Amino acid sequence: MAQAETVGPVENAVGYVLKEAAVALRNAMDLELRPLQLTVSQYACLELLGQRPGMSNAELARGAFVTRQSMNVVLQGLEERGLVTRPSVAARGRELPAELTPAGRDHLRAASTAVRGVERRMCAGLSPDRQQELLDTLAACVRNLDPR
Amino acid sequence: MAQAETVGPVENAVGYVLKEAAVALRNAMDLELRPLQLTVSQYACLELLGQRPGMSNAELARGAFVTRQSMNVVLQGLEERGLVTRPSVAARGRELPAELTPAGRDHLRAASTAVRGVERRMCAGLSPDRQQELLDTLAACVRNLDPR
């Protein structure tokens, strides 16, 4: 729309569009998860536990890109609702391996379907090759930023 | 690494990697902007104003993907530090067009350089064509999610 000025409009900056896409995805997910009474963070926690039961709080935090403290709040909420269980005492070290309850698995199944629908909608019109390249390119960006 | 289970590991989901990249970028930007005493939101506000002076609070909020209330807090902080000015009364309607002060322009120049360095690092090893395709693909994702 507008002509490039000194350095170019923000709309053409990779970082800007990346942020825009992430926000759009989050909003769309939030909308779909609201009927299930789940926040995006809570869903992320359930999904991670569904794919790898027994993850500790710290592992879940790293997997969901939040701090241990934040993830602990999420876990407490899920525990109170009976979707997740954690042993009260650590069997080894200090880690408390979390697991889904049957109710948690049910919730996850519905949430996972909803989220997968959002992803499908987001990638509509993109060929499998193009989707794979998006995945690879984003992974390369992460690697490039990771070291420092 | 791990074998695909029922639906595949999260690491292969577009949404997951998108979030990962957005977080990595935000952290990297935060690290570069910290010496300048700027948060990412504050930088976004300055950058938008630098490219289009006179934007209102609501316009800036949309441009930075936050609410009007959040952007207002950001603007107040920048105003107190003398980086941004706003008229005390609206000349037309209720909009208060914001503009950079000379000090704001100086800050923006330094911040912009730093952020551009981060983007360059993020896209290191990606051909111009690949960068453009990333931009286009992300824009397509945004469009696909936007309607609803």
Added chain:
DNA sequence: TGCGCCATGTCAGTATTCTGACATAGCCTC
């Protein structure tokens, strides 16, 4: 064995952002 080092869980406080609500100004239609 003893020590330093790192990771984990947790407590407390802070910061940032959001949702909800309200009054007001411009615009459009009747």
Added chain:
DNA sequence: GAGGCTATGTCAGAATACTGACATGGCGCA
């Protein structure tokens, strides 16, 4: 001109995530 509609700025409150700090458990090395 009157009324509805939308957009804007703003106030208040809640939710969420963060930083800082601490004690504890496992691990490696002298």
